[in-house]
Amino acid sequence: MGFRTEAYNLIITGVGGQGNVLISQLIGQSLVSKGYFVTIGETYGMAQRGGSVMSHIRIARGKQLSPLIPRAKGDFIVALEPVEALRVLGVYGNLHVVVLVNTRPIYPVDVTTGNAFYPDFKELRKALGSHSRKTYSIDATDKAIQMGLPILANMIMVGAFLALKLIPLGIEEFRENLSNTLSQKRFEINAKALEAGEAIIQESL
Amino acid sequence: MPIIDLDEPQKELLLMGNEAIARGALEAGVKVCTAYPGTPSSEIIGSLAEVAKARDLYVEWSVNEKVALEVAASASFSGLRSICAMKQNGLNVASDFLLHLNMVGLNGGLVLVTCDDPSAHSSPNEQDSRAYSKLADLPLLEPATFQEAKDMTTWAFTISEEIGCVCMMRGVTRISHSRGNVTLGELPKSNVKAHYDASTRRLTQPVNQRHQWLHSKLAQLGEIFETSKFNQYYGPERPDVLIFTCGSGLLYSQEAVNLMGLEDAVGIFKIGTSWPLPTKTIVEHLKRTEKFLIIEEVDPFLECNVLEIAAYESMKIGPKAFYGKRSQHVPSVGEMDTDRVIDALSSILDIRYEARDRSYTKTIGEIANTLVPERTMGFCSGCPHRASFWSIKNALETDKRGGFVTGDIGCYSLARGPAGYYLLQTNLGMGSGAGLASGFGKLDRFGLDQPVIAVCGDSTFFHAAMPALANAHYNQSNFVMVVLDNSATAMTGFQPHPGVGINAMGDKVEPLNIESICRDFGAKVEVTDPFDLRGTTKRLLEMLKDQKGPKVLIMRRKCALLKQREEEPLYKVRVDPQKCIGCELCAKVFRCPGLIWDKELEVAAIDEALCVRCGLCVDICPEEAILREKES
Numbered sequence: 001m002g003f004r005t006e007a008y009n010l011i012i013t014g015v016g017g018q019g020n021v022l023i024s025q026l027i028g029q030s031l032v033s034k035g036y037f038v039t040i041g042e043t044y045g046m047a048q049r050g051g052s053v054m055s056h057i058r059i060a061r062g063k064q065l066s067p068l069i070p071r072a073k074g075d076f077i078v079a080l081e082p083v084e085a086l087r088v089l090g091v092y093g094n095l096h097v098v099v100l101v102n103t104r105p106i107y108p109v110d111v112t113t114g115n116a117f118y119p120d121f122k123e124l125r126k127a128l129g130s131h132s133r134k135t136y137s138i139d140a141t142d143k144a145i146q147m148g149l150p151i152l153a154n155m156i157m158v159g160a161f162l163a164l165k166l167i168p169l170g171i172e173e174f175r176e177n178l179s180n181t182l183s184q185k186r187f188e189i190n191a192k193a194l195e196a197g198e199a200i201i202q203e204s205l
Numbered sequence: 206m207p208i209i210d211l212d213e214p215q216k217e218l219l220l221m222g223n224e225a226i227a228r229g230a231l232e233a234g235v236k237v238c239t240a241y242p243g244t245p246s247s248e249i250i251g252s253l254a255e256v257a258k259a260r261d262l263y264v265e266w267s268v269n270e271k272v273a274l275e276v277a278a279s280a281s282f283s284g285l286r287s288i289c290a291m292k293q294n295g296l297n298v299a300s301d302f303l304l305h306l307n308m309v310g311l312n313g314g315l316v317l318v319t320c321d322d323p324s325a326h327s328s329p330n331e332q333d334s335r336a337y338s339k340l341a342d343l344p345l346l347e348p349a350t351f352q353e354a355k356d357m358t359t360w361a362f363t364i365s366e367e368i369g370c371v372c373m374m375r376g377v378t379r380i381s382h383s384r385g386n387v388t389l390g391e392l393p394k395s396n397v398k399a400h401y402d403a404s405t406r407r408l409t410q411p412v413n414q415r416h417q418w419l420h421s422k423l424a425q426l427g428e429i430f431e432t433s434k435f436n437q438y439y440g441p442e443r444p445d446v447l448i449f450t451c452g453s454g455l456l457y458s459q460e461a462v463n464l465m466g467l468e469d470a471v472g473i474f475k476i477g478t479s480w481p482l483p484t485k486t487i488v489e490h491l492k493r494t495e496k497f498l499i500i501e502e503v504d505p506f507l508e509c510n511v512l513e514i515a516a517y518e519s520m521k522i523g524p525k526a527f528y529g530k531r532s533q534h535v536p537s538v539g540e541m542d543t544d545r546v547i548d549a550l551s552s553i554l555d556i557r558y559e560a561r562d563r564s565y566t567k568t569i570g571e572i573a574n575t576l577v578p579e580r581t582m583g584f585c586s587g588c589p590h591r592a593s594f595w596s597i598k599n600a601l602e603t604d605k606r607g608g609f610v611t612g613d614i615g616c617y618s619l620a621r622g623p624a625g626y627y628l629l630q631t632n633l634g635m636g637s638g639a640g641l642a643s644g645f646g647k648l649d650r651f652g653l654d655q656p657v658i659a660v661c662g663d664s665t666f667f668h669a670a671m672p673a674l675a676n677a678h679y680n681q682s683n684f685v686m687v688v689l690d691n692s693a694t695a696m697t698g699f700q701p702h703p704g705v706g707i708n709a710m711g712d713k714v715e716p717l718n719i720e721s722i723c724r725d726f727g728a729k730v731e732v733t734d735p736f737d738l739r740g741t742t743k744r745l746l747e748m749l750k751d752q753k754g755p756k757v758l759i760m761r762r763k764c765a766l767l768k769q770r771e772e773e774p775l776y777k778v779r780v781d782p783q784k785c786i787g788c789e790l791c792a793k794v795f796r797c798p799g800l801i802w803d804k805e806l807e808v809a810a811i812d813e814a815l816c817v818r819c820g821l822c823v824d825i826c827p828e829e830a831i832l833r834e835k836e837s
Contacts, residue, residue: 028219064386065456066453066459067383067385071544071560072565083578086573089573093565095565107801111578112792130568131565145813150813
């Protein structure tokens with residue numbers, strides 16, 4: 001099937017304000033400088049207003065892919081929020097997909113108001129497990145709060161994801177791109193988060 | 206993020222479609238860049254503003270799209286290249302000027318970029334702006350890739366100058382707001398001097414003659430477009446089905462053909478010059494086969510235009526079958542994607558395509574239905590709009606005369622839903638809340654006895670609400686206009702506006718004062734801080750009782766996202782579980798994302814990751830169970 005063999009479909013999902021667009025861009029940039037074609041489709045505009053936010057990152061050799069992954073064609077899912085992982089599997093999942101999920105929920109206002117139900121993590125984890133090749137879960141937000149900045153959960157997730165070596169991008173290469181893009185102060189704290197993510201996943205392996 | 210004026214030709218970057226368009230303009234030597242912000246178009250002028258000083262450009266956030274196009278045209282009349290960008294709805298505002306501008310000649314190239322938002326991800330309507338190119342007899346280009354977004358923009362300036370007319374370009378959300386590879390070209394060094402040649406006046410008269418001139422330009426364009434490299438055929442010499450597509454449709458079509466393994470059966474003719482169509486080239490492709498599928502976003506624009514050619518040339522090409530929106534092989538609304546192309550091809554060629562195992566689809570579908578909660582969009586934590594609508598709701602409930610709210614376009618449009626307690630009755634275009642209220646306010650003589658409140662944002666106020674307010678004074682219409690002043694065009698990315706005190710060039714300017722404008726317009730004006738819930742509700746109630754002429758209540762507080770960037774919070778917010786009686790007013794009615802429900806204790810709680818410590822919920826709690834605490 002042509003490009004299927006030389007292409008990767010990565011979805012980074014979460015909720016507005018979690019910094020999903022930024023990490024998608026950073027991953028994309030790093031891969032473009034390695035000679036890959038990268039297409040990122042993003043849904044934002046209303047992103048900071050509590051809605052689900054999903055970035056489709058499509059990586060290929062010699063060919064620009066479309067901005068949206070076709071249904072059922074996800075390869076890897078990085079979910080900054082647990083229930084969003086399941087939402088994404090509903091459309092893009094298949095039995096070969098690898099899922100990396102942050103355990104910390106962000107409750108939709110609809111749940112707080114009693115108009116919707118939020119599943120407990122065990123149940124969620126089970127559903128993810130039975131609908132993926134492999135599901136990894138890490139407490140990225142807890143770690144980020146420990147580090148003093150909840151937003152760093154995004155970089156912790158990137159560190160963990162790259163440590164799984166599923167896409168052709170090493171942590172070092174990513175780190176270098178990060179140092180060229182962010183200010184020194186922001187780079188240092190983000191690089192620490194990256195390392196923390198790598199360490200967490202390596203413990204769990 | 207990427208710097209669009211990077212002077213490294215041949216370097217490959219990951220650029221957003223809008224950044225690629227901006228880069229294309231720089232490579233064409235653009236001098237004047239204008240826009241009113243609107244998703245998904247804002248980053249075109251936004252990224253040019255960032256390099257304005259370095260590249261010696263004049264960039265402005267104009268007060269609305271019509272003025273933006275007028276400013277761009279003045280540059281073009283003076284021999285400079287200019288670009289003007291807007292979202293679909295903006296073109297409606299600019300269209301009055303556009304449909305006169307088309308009849309007079311230009312000097313410097315003028316590229317008008319309109320970004321459509323198929324599926325209305327961030328828009329109050331779904332619209333296909335391409336119709337305007339036909340209406341105005343102007344050329345229209347549609348980029349299909351990020352590289353093309355850059356290259357086509359540069360070419361659009363050449364086209365515009367070659368024919369002396371505006372060249373239109375249409376972006377869509379998935380090009381403008383997606384990112385992809387772009388190889389940079391050269392940045393020119395130009396020192397064009399602006400000069401207005403008063404011997405060539407820019408008049409539309411004699412109208413018939415000018416209209417004829419415009420038509421002759423279309424004929425000239427048709428010829429130019431026959432040889433454009435942006436029209437390309439991919440596929441076998443004699444395909445079973447030939448796809449005509451444009452814009453984002455190319456990548457989706459290629460991927461569908463690829464996923465279905467139909468490379469030997471399906472050809473794709475990608476059209477970059479959407480109006481006027483290159484008729485001869487289209488006819489050649491119509492001769493290739495009998496069956497044609499048309500893939501495009503929003504309306505069947507390309508489809509109808511190709512059908513017209515096929516009808517006109519039917520003696521040459523014989524009978525053909527066309528599939529698309531008319532035949533319902535492609536849904537008539539909503540954005541395009543690969544799956545829509547797959548579905549259409551499956552139906553035309555009678556192929557069964559299974560994207561994944563059926564049992565997987567069945568079980569994941571069931572799980573998603575039961576375990577995945579909705580995420581309705583709402584105001585951010587700390588958002589002043591939540592407070593404003595809380596007061597509006599309480600004032601209308603206390604007033605008890607069945608009063609209602611007409612709305613407008615901005616973050617506060619979310620008040621149509623639970624975030625703003627379903628208060629908005631309308632959101633029918635920029636400034637139209639005030640215009641409608643101006644009408645409702647005159648219907649008392651026919652028995653309408655409900656008070657009317659129009660809400661509009663600060664940027665919207667300058668964009669289109671001011672004429673409605675002047676109208677209301679002149680005609681003595683009775684309503685309350687609430688200006689939700691959060692000191693930014695927050696919805697589209699915090700662009701400044703005339704009330705803010707800074708412009709796109711970064712120059713400080715005396716901010717226009719909304720209250721004095723309203724006073725000069727003959728309205729009674731008051732200003733409140735929406736976080737003063739009691740005071741705001743009281744003032745609004747008083748204004749609702751006043752039956753004479755327009756009243757303006759400005760609810761002023763800076764957008765919480767901006768405030769967060771600029772200021773440290775003063776205290777922590779905590780719920781005292783002993784005092785909370787579990788009345789659920791804060792969690793279930795007030796709907797701040799920072800407030801959550803502790804199921805075990807059956808009391809409200811604060812989510813520390815989301816709370817911005819604005820402390821507003823402290824004031825709505827009837828039991829004083831929410832506390833502001835100084836940090837130690």
